[in-house]
Amino acid sequence: MSSHSHEAGKEHVCWGGGGCAHTHHHRLEVVDLSVQYQEVRALEKISFATECGRSMALIGPNGAGKSTLLKSLAGLIPGDSGKILWRGRPLTRSSHELAYLPQRGDVDWNFPITVRGLVEMGRYPNLGWWRQYSKHDAEIVERALASMSLLDLQDRQISALSGGQQQRAFIARALAQEAHVLLLDEPFTGLDKPAQENLSRLFKELTAEGRLLIASHHDLQTVSGNFDDILLIRRHQIAFGPVTEAFTEGNIATAYNGELRTAN
Known part of the structure; x- marks a missing residue:
């Protein structure tokens, strides 16, 4: 399946906002x-x-x-x-x-994972049991990191982030999930x-x-x-x-x- 056809079912979500015309909600x-x-x-x-x-x-x-x-x-x-x-x-x-983002107090911030690793977890529901992580998945993760201004922090452990950065990282995971x-x-x-x-x-x-x-x-x-x-x-x-x-x-x-x- 091409990247274009994969995105076709999601045309009402328009990354970057602005002048997007939504055909349905x-x-x-x-x-x-x-x-x-x-x-x-x-x-x-x-x-x-x-x-x-x-x-x-x-x-x-x-x-x-x-x-x-x-x-x-x-x-x-x-x-x-x-x-x-x-x-x-x-x-x-x-x-x-649908993506659920828990209260920050309910998250184990000492879990050893980087920002990119956390955001990549957003792709797992789309992968299912058989499909391998692809270039398309990597592009969506990159896009999610960029949308939340996290590219410079992508290799940092989540425990080293500020509260606001932690929230952005979880939102980026939801974006990578294409929620x-x-x-x-x-x-x-x-x-x-x-x-x-x-x-x-x-x-x-x-x-x-x-x-x-x-x-x-x-x-x-x-x-x-x-x-x-x-x-x-x-x-x-x-x-x-x-x-x-x-x-x-x-x-x-x-x-x-x-x-x-x-x-x-």
């Missing part, structure tokens, strides 16, 4: 999703629909089910009931078109202000290229500047919609049970 739809953890109901009847080219914040207190929802969308945790539809089809297992959807668990946490601003700019570039970003987020003061849509949950769904409509004081008070707090 793939849709992610969640219908009445509930998730049970042993005896605990972690999520109850969550429903929303969004599409590539947008960014969505998951908002709610600790224990609200934000991480559970991200892992369910990634195919890492099975739903109890309800369904997840990606491009009109049930998402019953992990898909290389349409990035599922990020608290991506801004632990970053200094310049790194947060850089990540915010990156998010806007990634959505302009036709990707869908869904991220759990705890700093209520920065929601409006970073996201198009918002899903407020407290195990059950409180509100979903554009930030300009759903991000209201009443909805926030309900999500946090009247205990409004902003984390910096």
Whole structure:
């Protein structure tokens, strides 16, 4: 299969953003999703629909089910009931078109791997059991490293990176995976202000290229500047919609049970 035909199914994602004309936007739809953890109901009847080219914040207190929802969308945790539809089809297992990026605190940064090695891991879901790592794979890895300004750091151990560089390395891995959807668990946490601003700019570039970003987020003061849509949950769904409509004081008070707090 030629590189051109390999890319043909992904024409709505346009690396480099800018003037790309998107002929269609793939849709992610969640219908009445509930998730049970042993005896605990972690999520109850969550429903929303969004599409590539947008960014969505998951908002709610600790224990609200934000991480559970991200892992369910990634195919890492099975739903109890309800369904997840990606491009009109049930998402019953992990898909290389959706990439999950864990909280930085959940990553073993001392694992002996270079930045390039980490990004190359993004190609594994595309390789399957039989196909060997090819020139095409190497070109995509190179492109992902360049997109995240990591070429100068590609031989560095991931433990030697700053927090912002670590986030960029994981995003580069998702780009190498050719993921349409990035599922990020608290991506801004632990970053200094310049790194947060850089990540915010990156998010806007990634959505302009036709990707869908869904991220759990705890700093209520920065929601409006970073996201198009918002899903407020407290195990059950409180509100979903554009930030300009759903991000209201009443909805926030309900999500946090009247205990409004902003984390910096």
